[in-house]
Amino acid sequence: MSYIVNTPDDQRAMLQAIGAASTPDLFQNIPATLRLDRPLAVPEALSEMELTSRVHELAGANRSAADAVCFLGGGAYDHFIPALVDAVAGRSEFYTAYTPYQAEASQGSLQAFFEFQTLICQLTGMDVANASLYEGGSAVAEAVFMATAATGRHGKVLVAESVHPDYRRTLRTYLANLEPRVETLPTPDGFLNPDDLRRVIDDQTACVVVQHPNFFGCLEEVEELAQAAHDRGALFVVSYDPISLGLLKRPGQYGADVAVAEGQCLGNPMTYGGPYLGLLSCREQFLRRMPGRLVGQTVDRNGKRCWVLTLQTREQHIRREKATSNICTNQGLMALKAAVYLAALGPQGLRETAELCLRKAHYAADALTVIPEVRPRFSRPFFKEFTLRIPAPVPDVLAMLLAEGYHGGLHLGRWLPGLDDSISVAVTEKRTRAEINGLTAALAKALAPVSRRQRPEPGRGRTIALESR
Amino acid sequence: MEKYQSTALLFEMSRPGRRCTRLPTCDVPASETKALLPASALAEAPPPLPELAEIDLVRHFVNLSTKNMAIDTNFYPLGSCTMKYNPKRHERLAALPGLADLHPLQSDASAQGILEILWEMQNILAEIAGLDAVSLQPAAGAQGELTALLVAHSYFRDRGQEERTRVLIPDSAHGTNPASAAIAGFEAVSIKSNARGLVDLADLKAKLDGRAAVFMITNPNTLGLFDPQIAEITELVHGQGALVYLDGANMNAILGVTRPGDFGVDMMHYNVHKTFTGPHGAGGPGAGPIAVREPLAPFLPAPIVVKGDGGFRLDHDRPKSIGRVRSFFGNIGILLRGWFYIRTLGPAGLRAVSENAVLNANYLLSRIKGIYEVPHGDRCMHEFVASAKRLRRERGVSAMEVCKRLLDFGYHAPTVYFPLVVPEALMIEPTETESKETLDAFADALIRIQGEDADFLQQAPHTLGISRPDEVRAARQPILRWKPQ
Numbered sequence: 001m002s003y004i005v006n007t008p009d010d011q012r013a014m015l016q017a018i019g020a021a022s023t024p025d026l027f028q029n030i031p032a033t034l035r036l037d038r039p040l041a042v043p044e045a046l047s048e049m050e051l052t053s054r055v056h057e058l059a060g061a062n063r064s065a066a067d068a069v070c071f072l073g074g075g076a077y078d079h080f081i082p083a084l085v086d087a088v089a090g091r092s093e094f095y096t097a098y099t100p101y102q103a104e105a106s107q108g109s110l111q112a113f114f115e116f117q118t119l120i121c122q123l124t125g126m127d128v129a130n131a132s133l134y135e136g137g138s139a140v141a142e143a144v145f146m147a148t149a150a151t152g153r154h155g156k157v158l159v160a161e162s163v164h165p166d167y168r169r170t171l172r173t174y175l176a177n178l179e180p181r182v183e184t185l186p187t188p189d190g191f192l193n194p195d196d197l198r199r200v201i202d203d204q205t206a207c208v209v210v211q212h213p214n215f216f217g218c219l220e221e222v223e224e225l226a227q228a229a230h231d232r233g234a235l236f237v238v239s240y241d242p243i244s245l246g247l248l249k250r251p252g253q254y255g256a257d258v259a260v261a262e263g264q265c266l267g268n269p270m271t272y273g274g275p276y277l278g279l280l281s282c283r284e285q286f287l288r289r290m291p292g293r294l295v296g297q298t299v300d301r302n303g304k305r306c307w308v309l310t311l312q313t314r315e316q317h318i319r320r321e322k323a324t325s326n327i328c329t330n331q332g333l334m335a336l337k338a339a340v341y342l343a344a345l346g347p348q349g350l351r352e353t354a355e356l357c358l359r360k361a362h363y364a365a366d367a368l369t370v371i372p373e374v375r376p377r378f379s380r381p382f383f384k385e386f387t388l389r390i391p392a393p394v395p396d397v398l399a400m401l402l403a404e405g406y407h408g409g410l411h412l413g414r415w416l417p418g419l420d421d422s423i424s425v426a427v428t429e430k431r432t433r434a435e436i437n438g439l440t441a442a443l444a445k446a447l448a449p450v451s452r453r454q455r456p457e458p459g460r461g462r463t464i465a466l467e468s469r
Numbered sequence: 470m471e472k473y474q475s476t477a478l479l480f481e482m483s484r485p486g487r488r489c490t491r492l493p494t495c496d497v498p499a500s501e502t503k504a505l506l507p508a509s510a511l512a513e514a515p516p517p518l519p520e521l522a523e524i525d526l527v528r529h530f531v532n533l534s535t536k537n538m539a540i541d542t543n544f545y546p547l548g549s550c551t552m553k554y555n556p557k558r559h560e561r562l563a564a565l566p567g568l569a570d571l572h573p574l575q576s577d578a579s580a581q582g583i584l585e586i587l588w589e590m591q592n593i594l595a596e597i598a599g600l601d602a603v604s605l606q607p608a609a610g611a612q613g614e615l616t617a618l619l620v621a622h623s624y625f626r627d628r629g630q631e632e633r634t635r636v637l638i639p640d641s642a643h644g645t646n647p648a649s650a651a652i653a654g655f656e657a658v659s660i661k662s663n664a665r666g667l668v669d670l671a672d673l674k675a676k677l678d679g680r681a682a683v684f685m686i687t688n689p690n691t692l693g694l695f696d697p698q699i700a701e702i703t704e705l706v707h708g709q710g711a712l713v714y715l716d717g718a719n720m721n722a723i724l725g726v727t728r729p730g731d732f733g734v735d736m737m738h739y740n741v742h743k744t745f746t747g748p749h750g751a752g753g754p755g756a757g758p759i760a761v762r763e764p765l766a767p768f769l770p771a772p773i774v775v776k777g778d779g780g781f782r783l784d785h786d787r788p789k790s791i792g793r794v795r796s797f798f799g800n801i802g803i804l805l806r807g808w809f810y811i812r813t814l815g816p817a818g819l820r821a822v823s824e825n826a827v828l829n830a831n832y833l834l835s836r837i838k839g840i841y842e843v844p845h846g847d848r849c850m851h852e853f854v855a856s857a858k859r860l861r862r863e864r865g866v867s868a869m870e871v872c873k874r875l876l877d878f879g880y881h882a883p884t885v886y887f888p889l890v891v892p893e894a895l896m897i898e899p900t901e902t903e904s905k906e907t908l909d910a911f912a913d914a915l916i917r918i919q920g921e922d923a924d925f926l927q928q929a930p931h932t933l934g935i936s937r938p939d940e941v942r943a944a945r946q947p948i949l950r951w952k953p954q
Contacts, residue, residue, distance in 0.1 A: 002556070002813055002814070002818070003553070003554050003556065003901070003902045004821055004822070004825045004901050004902065005902060005903065005904040005905075006825055006828065006829070006901075006904070006905065010904070010905045011825075011828060013905065014828055014829075014831075014832040014905060015828070017832060017835050017836070018828075018831045018832055018834075018835045019835070020831070023824045023827070023828055024824075026824075026827045026828060026831055026848065027695075027726055027727075027827065028848075029694065029695040029697050029848070029850075030695050030697070030723075030726065030727050031697060031699075031700065033700075034699070034700065034727050034731055034732045035726060035727050036599075036725060036726060036727055036728055036731065039725065039816040039817065039820070040596055040597060040724075040725045040816040040819055040820070041596050041816070042593050042596055042597070042811060042815065042816050042819065043589075043593075043812060043815065044815045044816070045812075045813060045814055045815030045817070045818050046812050046813055046815075048558050048813070051558065051562070051809060051812055051813055052558070052562065054812070055562045055565065055568075055809070056565070056567075057582075058567075058582035058583070058585060058586055059565045059566075059567025059568050059582055059583075060567055060582065061567075061581045061582030061585070062567045062568070062571055062579065062580050062581065062582040062583055063575070063579040063580075064566050064567050064568075064569075064570035064571050065566075065570040065571070065572060066566035066567070066570045067566075068579070070570075070572055072572040072574055072575060074574050075573075075796055075797070076572055076573050076574070076797065078570070078572070082489075082490055084489075084523055084526060084527055086564075087527065088526075088527070088530040088531070088534075090560070091530070091531060091534040092539060092540075092541035092542075092555075092748075093534035093535060093537045093539045093541065093542060094534050094537065094539070094750070094751055095539075095555075095560075095748045095749075095750050095751070096539040096540035096541045096555050096748050096749065097537045097538065097539040097540075097749065097750075097751040098545065098547055098550055098552060098749045098751070098752070098881075099749070099751065099752040099753075100537075100751060100752065102538075102872070102876065102881065102882050103935070103938045103940075104873065104876055104930050104933045104934075104935055104936060104937075104938075105537065105538040105543075105876050105881055105882070105933065106536075106537055106538070106751070107533075107536040107537070107934055107935060108533040108534050108535065108536035108537035109533075109537055109751035109752070111476075111478070111533055111536075112530065112533055112751075113751075113752075114478075114949075114950070114951070115478060115479050115480075115951075117949055117950050118478075118479075118480065118950040118951045119479075119518065119519075121950045122516050122517050122518055123516045123518070124516075125516070128949050128950065129949075129950070131752070132752075132753070134608035134609065134612065134754075134795055134800075135608065135795050135796055135797070136796055137793065137794075137795045137796035138608070138612070138794065138795050164796065166793060166795075166796035166797065167796060169792050169793040170792070170793045170794060170795055170796065172792055173619065173770075173791055173792035173793055173794055174652065174794070176619060176622070176623075176654070176791065176792070177619070177622050177653055177654025177655075178652070178654055219506070219507075219510050222510075223509070245512070245515075245516055246515050246516075247502060247506070247511060247512065247515075248506075248510055248511060248512060249510060249511065249512045250512060250516060253512065262796070269564075269569040269570060270569070270570060270571060270572050270573065271563075271568065271569050271571065271801050271802045272568070272571040272572070272573050272580065272583050272797075272798060272801045273573030273796070273797025273798040273799065273801055274573075274608065274754070274795075274797060274798070274799055274800040274801050274802065274803075275608070275753070275754030275756075275800040275801075275802050275803060276796075276797075287947070287949075293752065294947075294949055295949070296943040296944070296947050296948055296949055297943070297948040297949075298938050298939045298940065298942050298943035298948075299938070299939055299942070300935040300936050300937055300938050300939070301928075301936055301937040301939070302935075302936065304934075304935050305476070306934075306935040306938045307938075308938045308940055308943050310940065310943040310944050310947060310949075311944055311947060312944075313944075315644075316611070316643075316644035316645050316647075316648035317643070317644040317645075317887075318644070319644070319648075320644045320647040320648060320657070321647035321648055321650060321651040321657040322651075323644070323648040323651075325648070325652075326611045326612075326614070326615055326645050326648035326649040326651075326652055327609075327611055327612075328609065328610065328611045328643075328644075328645050329608075329609035329610060329611065329740075329742070329752065329753045329754070329755040329757075330609075330752050330753040330754075331608075331750075331752075331753045331754045332749075332750045332751040332752030332753045332754075333748070333750030333751065333752075333753065333754060334750075334753075334754060336750075336751070340526065340530060342518055343479050343489075343518065343519055343521055343526055344489045344490050344521075344523070344526060345489070345490050345518070346487075346488060346489060346490070346518050346519065346520045346521065347514070347515040347516060347517060347518045347520065348488065348515065348520075349488065349489070349490040349491075349492065350515055350516065350518060351515040352492040353492060355495070355502060356492060356493075356495055358502060358505055358506070359495055359497055359499050359500065359505070360495075360497055362500065362505050363497035363498065381505070381506050381507055381510065383506075398576065399576070399578070402576065402578075402579055407572060407575050407579070410574055429492065429493075432496055433496045433497045436497070
């Protein structure tokens with residue numbers, strides 16, 4: 001009962017003022033037959049010390065990136081988080097506040113979100129950004145809703161197979177009972193060939209969705225793809241890696257209409273998958289189709305500059321079933337962290353971070369492919385993540401790497417049976433030369449005995465079976 | 470002393486060449502970027518982000534933080550939002566590297582601790598709901614609603630009942646209910662509230678037929694009333710072969726007192742950030758897990774945590790699943806805090822939460838009901854809706870003006886103008902973590918305000934940094950980002 005303040009005396013005085021005999025009396029509107037006549041079957045209460053010790057025990061049963069070197073990517077990355085990000089987000093005036101509906105009592109958060117929106121526009125080269133969505137997958141679905149509304153086309157949505165499989169699955173789920181069909185365009189060479197897009201795009205295509213760099217880490221031919229989409233009047237939706245924009249052209253420069261991203265890499269820990277941060281920015285003309293909250297600048301009754309939530313007639317609490325989206329709660333605290341992170345890095349810091357990722361990833365790819373029969377799966381330019389073909393059953397190899405202290409890579413067969421023999425490896429600015437050399441040695445060791453034993457047959461083993469181990 | 474050191478924007482403070490973060494020297498043989506990536510893919514310059522020093526950033530954001538009201542600084546009786554105390558132990562524990570530094574795709578074998586917590590959380594939420602199966606995947610309440618409606622859609626399709634195309638929603642419901650119904654491919658049909666603020670049974674009966682898929686109900690409802698007709702309602706809905714969905718926004722009123730499954734609910738969502746005290750983060754993150762009855766369980770999103778002989782694992786092999794509503798497992802950070810909270814309280818503590826939340830709300834109601842009208846009865850659950858109608862009629866003072874003036878007294882405003890069925894609504898939810906002294910002082914402020922000069926109230930607040938932003942201007946000439954002059 002740690003957090004209840006009322007003493008028995010308080011409770012008696014309050015019941016008397018109410019005119020009730022007892023606390024259960026206050027529940028008289030609940031018919032007696034519906035009341036629970038036993039305590040809930042949940043574990044007994046723990047003191048703070050007991051809870052702390054139990055949580056340490058459970059946390060110790062995990063192998064986190066703090067005690068096994070993390071080369072895992074696939075949408076969540078082990079980037080460095082400067083201390084000031086946590087210091088700012090740890091201000092409880094930020095984290096224990098509610099949605100800033102009362103502007104006078106929320107100027108701190110509102111100004112921070114206005115700065116966040118501006119930073120995302122600067123990052124992407126787009127005109128407007130919202131105040132956040134849940135994460136990268138539902139952000140793709142929201143972008144597609146914008147595209148169908150803006151084009152009035154409800155025929156189909158074209159999605160490259162090189163888009164993150166979870167994002168594609170999320171999109172299919174969101175659209176399951178609505179009109180547009182989702183068509184997946186194969187990417188056998190690790191990228192979407194613009195000619196393949198031109199063959200299937202038509203006048204009923206609302207948008208083309210690609211990821212750049214994509215799920216395999218490869219760059220897409222974004223300028224040509226944007227052109228192919230626009231030639232048929234479709235919108236071009238891109239899911240980008242925010243860190244990559246320290247080096248790569250920005251979505252606004254290559255013709256994106258809506259740019260979305262997973263923003264975890266901007267100052268948020270990996271936390272086994274959430275809470276993360278959906279980023280969405282777009283061209284000015286689609287402003288009123290945007291989902292979620294927007295912060296706008298205005299003046300108060302004394303002419304002082306200030307900030308408010310605005311254009312709320314798009315949103316569910318006003319427009320109900322005709323709203324642009326059903327989103328209400330967003331990821332405000334993660335957006336604050338992203339704002340602090342981007343401001344802390346600045347243009348030079350972001351460029352240097354991206355350069356370190358790029359160089360270390362290429363160093364790692366070169367080192368790992370020296371091992372006999374370990375080969376790049378795709379011959380495309382890549383940023384911080386790449387795919388390798390492994391001459392042995394992948395789950396066994398990954399388990400051996402973990403035993404050596406490395407989260408060595410992702411088994412792509414989990415999602416794509418055709419890539420059952422392949423892994424993806426992500427290298428952030430945090431990885432050192434010694435760690436990369438260590439992974440190389442561990443992989444060489446893991447493959448040495450098996451390379452003479454069985455070889456995996458392509459497509460062997462069901463995706464599910466592998467994942468369920 | 471001017472309390473605030475800076476209201477300049479980051480971009481206005483930027484100076485070329487100023488740095489905060491410095492990166493390590495590259496420790497691998499470095500190739501030129503141009504040798505690694507095609508020139509056509511590269512930007513000429515990095516994004517034009519602001520350039521600031523660490524001290525600039527810290528002062529800027531710390532000063533900004535002092536311009537917020539928050540639970541840690543002020544009483545925050547925001548109806549429907551359950552702004553209870555956020556325990557400090559949760560922040561420390563959630564930041565442990567063994568939890569915060571877990572990659573979402575690492576192997577099950579290397580994540581046994583977190584999987585055990587999530588498995589236990591699934592079971593606990595099923596027990597509190599009185600339902601059979603739980604998905605922790607949805608990121609917030611609205612996404613939980615959408616997920617459950619997608620589950621319902623798949624369930625009826627699986628049973629060959631595609632004619633069920635309508636979702637019935639009381640007019641007092643949150644706007645997310647009809648918005649989620651539309652995305653799930655249903656037609657939203659509004660059900661009236663009666664004079665007592667409860668579901669109008671006649672209207673429900675008139676609109677309930679073989680086309681109905683789901684009836685969505687918030688119970689206790691947004692007026693803070695437990696609907697005593699609930700058993701009759703769920704029987705009616707089931708009689709037509711439809712499902713009952715509970716918007717769990719108000720679960721703080723009934724923990725361990727009654728269970729949705731026991732009063733006929735087939736599926737529901739929790740707002741872990743409300744009921745189980747995830748910090749609201751100025752708008753998020755939340756977590757919106759859903760609980761369902763057994764026949765609906767096969768359609769839940771994948772994965773689910775299961776316990777087997779070899780320990781805990783993520784089960785992706787769910788052929789009837791609707792799929793996913795997001796990437797990765799869920800908003801773990803908030804689910805963890807919910808689990809810390811439930812483990813701290815235990816069964817008796819959870820029930821005490823609801824008893825004291827309801828006691829506090831009724832006490833506050835008893836203090837102000839003679840001054841502000843409370844249209845729907847003089848008892849409530851965890852919250853109630855007062856009306857400033859009389860103040861408006863007699864003195865031209867609106868509910869919004871009462872709210873703005875409350876800010877001067879150091880209280881966050883109640884939820885205002887919601888639900889729509891009460892004119893000049895002030896929706897007040899004190900929560901169980903406030904003391905009698907706080908409730909008394911808040912009631913005193915509300916009572917004092919209704920006697921204050923109308924002109925003075927119409928200019929409120931008087932003591933905050935700003936007063937009455939021009940919202941019309943913000944919407945007519947939207948400025949959504951800073952731009953260089």
